[in-house]
Amino acid sequence: MTNRSPILSLRGIEKSYGPIKVLHGVDLDIYPGEVVALLGENGAGKSTLSNIISGTVQPSAGDMTWLGRPYAPANPRAAIDEGVGMIHQELKLLPKLSIAENIFVGRYPMKSGRLDRKVMEDRAHIGLRRLGLDVSPDRLVEGLSTGKQQLIEIAKALTLNARLLILDEPTAALGGEETQLLFRQIERLKSEGVGIIYISHRLEEIRQITDRIVVMRDGAKVQEFDSGDVPIRTIVESMVGRSLERMFPTLPVPTDEVTLEVRNLCSPSKAFRDISFSVRKGEVFGIAGLMGAGRTELVRAITGADPIASGEVLLHGRPVTPRAPIDAIRNGIVLVPEDRKLQGVVLDHSIAENIGYANLGGVAHNGWLSSRRIREFAEEYIKRFGVKGRGEQNAGELSGGNQQKVVLAKWLARKPKVVVLDEPTRGIDVGARSSIYDLIMDLAREGVAVVVVSSDLEEVLGVSSRIMVMAQGKQAGILNREDANDVSVMELATI
């Protein structure tokens, strides 16, 4: 393999979004007939890198060589024409079109200016059979299971006759048997000399199917292994690494009194199953896990934002299972949601109004209120939480950290008993982060039960007294602070 020339070579690839650099000079070679695993935590830069190769994103610096020629795809079409196929983690199928139409979308086989439906369906049929998929190509995609849809995505990439295939978490939605079918196809493509980049969090299957493992961390390639003989522990240690120490405030000591208890909670969409845990008064309880582990769905259900299929939520031993956000809010259980801009604040309304929206009932006297009263109410909290902005300023003009403080302010004005924060510092710069951590600790010190969901491992480890790790919708375990470290959390998360 070493004496052959690579299909694709990357040299010094960098990518910045504004002042934030997400890739720091990555070098990578992919040889024909080789399966390379790309590994790393959420945000390590795997997706950005594969998007650059597939032409979705343009690099800020660096060179790519494709079959010995310079390669700089301006868009996904250009990459596909060169022979790069990518299967995205999120399904990108069109539900209202047939399977065959989905496979050939944008490159329909034509005959004298008209779509040749027969050729299209025959070729689709061959592609589907290869993957052992026994469905008619003229069936609509709508209503197919996620696993089948994933296989159709793969069939689509296979019909491209690609020289390089990028698979982003291809087995996330597949069952055991479907996974084996996929692996057989990967073996076949290998023997045909196709290069494959395989992104996955499942370390066992990576060792089984890949030849080489490339580990990324914080936007840089940190290590390369030959698969097969590396112990999983070594891979995990390499993934989490030991990046710069961040400052976390000291944790308050929780009381023994249980505030929030969750019993056997299941979601109707199966995003999470059979979750049970309890959070004590004054405790910060962390929830860790990889993307798609069901963390956000779980905390949204606890706070009434999403439906619950079965199970119970208890507050001080009293059942309070919510049916709508207002039920949870009335009981003092509030959510600081994952997506500030879409769920936390109304961007083109003022800070004061945003704080007011969760407190209109409290501000009003017999239902009467005025802009001035809302603003006076909000000013107090703007000052208390150090929001850098004036009451009548639009929330959209604030930095991410200050927007997050507005969301916190709107809830803390209600004196909640349980505060759930989903990705509290995502997209917030380092300086503002520590003031959010301070706020979290203040809450715990005042006796609030705090739940923090975070993809940032260091953050969960830094702020939580206990950590629940979720994997594929199930709770993989609860670690005490003493036993929790990046390796033990990642081991549970990648089960």
Add this chain to the structure above:
Amino acid sequence: MVADVKERQGFAGITLPSLRGATGPLIGLIVLCLFLTFATDKFLSVRNFLNVLDQITVLGVMAVGMTFVILIGGIDLAVGSVMALAMMVLGYLNVVAGVPMGIAIPLALLVASLNGLVAGLLITRFNVPAFIATLAMMSITRGLANMITDGQQIIGFPAWFNMMAIVRFGGFVTLTVAVMIAVFIVGLLYQRYRHGGRVLYAIGGNAEVARLAGINVQRATVLVYVVCSFLAGLSGMVLAARLDSVQPSSGVSYELDAIAAVVIGGTSLSGGTGGIGGTIIGVLIIGVLRNGLNLLSVSPFMQQVIIGAVIVLAVTAETYRKRK
């Protein structure tokens, strides 16, 4: 620090918090009035001003309801038809069935409100887009209005009914104008000073943020469509008094006039910004423009062109101002 963030100062030092975002339309209205004062010799008179008020009553009452709907990011295409249905119910009950007006009017308003209830439930419970739900209601109510008399008009209301639109109490306003002014005041106070009114801004700004903030978005939405239909019915009562008759073809395309008045007044079709204050100005602009164009003997066809141009002007000016 609090002192300098108090009310935004309007020109001449008057505080105009209710006109937030509507100062543009207000300036437009003033310029229009100044122009007509010099271009015609009849415009600037008490008599003509009262005429304008009489002419905008139907539109004014209807536009207040439409403002609430548009504030939450919705739309109601059925108001013109709902108005016709309410008028026909009134005519049938009073003239044909002999029900006294004191009972016929509330019943007609009830029928109108029920239409809003149906539209609201379609939108919230069955997730029908507002555009489609109210388009369907527009067709259904128009058909029902025609079925009552098989398309015929009804005349023969008691004499005092028409007098409400003619007699100027205290030599000043007719009862129909008084109804419009009352609707303006109640609407303005509700929107600015009531819990239920402020909630509409949150829903229009971002319904998911509102829901997560514990606001009952579904209930508020249904209520808004009920109120909008109720006011459409009320505007039908006003029109019936003015015409002294009812016919099922009344109010065709009135929904578009109402939407135009709301949009000219600075309320965004995407919801969350604007309000009744702007709508009042929007209604006045349309009223003054029609009145002035008549005084200038501009043909009715040309008037449509000009009103269309004013809508474009108002919306682009607003968009431009925001971008700055």
